[in-house]
Structure formats: structure tokens, C-alpha cells
Amino acid sequence: MKQKRFDPTxxxxxxxxxxxxxIAILAAAIFVSIDPARRLHExxxxxxxxxxxxxxxAIKQYQVDNDGIHYITIANADFDDPRIIGLPxxxxxxxxxxxxVTNTQCLDLSxxxxxxLSRIPKDPTxxxxxxxxxxxxxxxxxxxTVGACEPEGEDAGGAGTPPVIEATR
Numbered sequence: 001m002k003q004k005r006f007d008p009t010x011x012x013x014x015x016x017x018x019x020x021x022x023i024a025i026l027a028a029a030i031f032v033s034i035d036p037a038r039r040l041h042e043x044x045x046x047x048x049x050x051x052x053x054x055x056x057x058a059i060k061q062y063q064v065d066n067d068g069i070h071y072i073t074i075a076n077a078d079f080d081d082p083r084i085i086g087l088p089x090x091x092x093x094x095x096x097x098x099x100x101v102t103n104t105q106c107l108d109l110s111x112x113x114x115x116x117l118s119r120i121p122k123d124p125t126x127x128x129x130x131x132x133x134x135x136x137x138x139x140x141x142x143x144x145t146v147g148a149c150e151p152e153g154e155d156a157g158g159a160g161t162p163p164v165i166e167a168t169r
Contacts, residue, residue, distance in 0.1 A: 041152040044124045048148040048165045051121035051134065055085070055109070055146045056167045058116040059136075070138070073108050079140040083107040084149070085120065086131045093131045096149035098164065107136050126150055143168050 011019075062071050069075065077083055082099040084092050086106035094101040109120055123133030137145040147166030153159050 038154065042154050045148075045151050045154060045163060045165060047124045048151055049167075051123075052146045052148060052165055052167045054121060055117065055134065055136075056144060056169050058112065059109075059144050059146070060169050062112055062116050071109065071112050074136070074138055074144070077107060077136075077138050078103075079138055082135045082137045084131060085109055085134045085136055085146070087129060089130060096133075096135055097162075098147055098149050098151070098166070099135055099137070101135060106131070123148065123150060125152075139168075 059071060059074065063069065081103055082096070082101045083103050084094060084096065084101055084106050086092055086108070087110060088106055088108050091104045092106035094104055109117065120129070120132060121134065122128060127133040133149045135147050135149055137147075139145065145166055145168040147164070151162040151165045153162045155161075
């Protein structure tokens with residue numbers, strides 16, 4: 001009769017601890033390199049860039065379709081005077097870290113028409129229908145600049161100097 005030899009199958013406790021430690025180190029390295037907060041800030045800034053380009057293109061398309069005439073509220077705006085885009089109110093919030101806004105009357109684009117803007121874009125974090133957190137400047141040379149008032153820094157954790165998000169046409 002043959003004796004059975006002890007045949008250990010499975011892992012020892014030390015082997016399991018080593019594997020778990022390696023997995024934890026790799027997970028921590030991946031989490032730090034991905035930095036989900038940073039990716040959220042970058043995504044919101046990408047949305048701001050898209051919104052700014054959409055508004056500039058819509059305003060210029062309106063001007064082209066109307067023989068070079070600006071939309072009425074833009075035509076009535078002073079040259080080189082930054083204005084917040086929003087709905088008319090008694091006083092428009094002039095808080096904007098990107099430019100100095102002194103005119104307290106919002107620039108209303110709400111009736112520009114669905115062929116140009118189906119909805120007025122608003123900042124993904126702080127914008128409202130009343131105050132979009134986007135500004136518009138009508139230049140004396142006929143160009144239009146639209147920009148974001150409060151872009152977010154794109155360094156780790158959303159810190160750092162925010163990028164300038166604006167488009168001119």
C-alpha cells in the first residue's frame with residue numbers, strides 16, 4: 001500500500017498578502033495618474049469652448065443672413081464694452097473674472113431664433129438662464145468676441161491658472 005503524499009494546493013497567507021499589496025500599489029498609481037477631478041474640470045472647459053464657438057458662429061450666421069446687420073441687441077451695444085449674455089433684468093450680475101464688465105444690462109440673445117441658437121448656452125457649473133456666465137464684446141472693427149467668465153484651472157485637482165476661453169470672428 002502506497003502512502004499518500006501531502007500535496008498542498010492553494011496559496012499561503014504570505015503569497016496572498018503580497019498579491020494584494022501589489023494590486024493596491026497599482027490601483028493607487030492609476031488613480032493618481034487619472035485624477036478624476038482634473039478630468040471633470042477639463043470636460044467642463046471643453047463644454048465652455050463648444051458653447052463659445054456655438055454662440056459666435058450663430059451670431060455671425062445671423063449677420064450673414066441679414067446682409068451684414070447685427071442682431072438688434074448686439075447692434076445697440078457699445079463698441080469694446082464687455083456685456084454678460086443673459087436675459088434682461090433690472091440689474092445683470094457683472095461678476096466675471098475673465099474681463100471687467102461694468103455695464104449692468106445683460107445682452108439678450110433669447111430671440112435670435114431657433115435657426116441660429118435653439119437655446120442660449122450657459123456655463124456648466126454656475127450659469128443660469130438669467131446670467132449665462134458668458135460675455136460678448138462687439139469690436140469697433142466689426143468682430144464679435146464671446147468668452148467664458150469663469151473657466152476652471154486644469155492642473156491636478158482643478159487648481160492652477162484657468163485657461164482663457166474665448167472666440168473671435
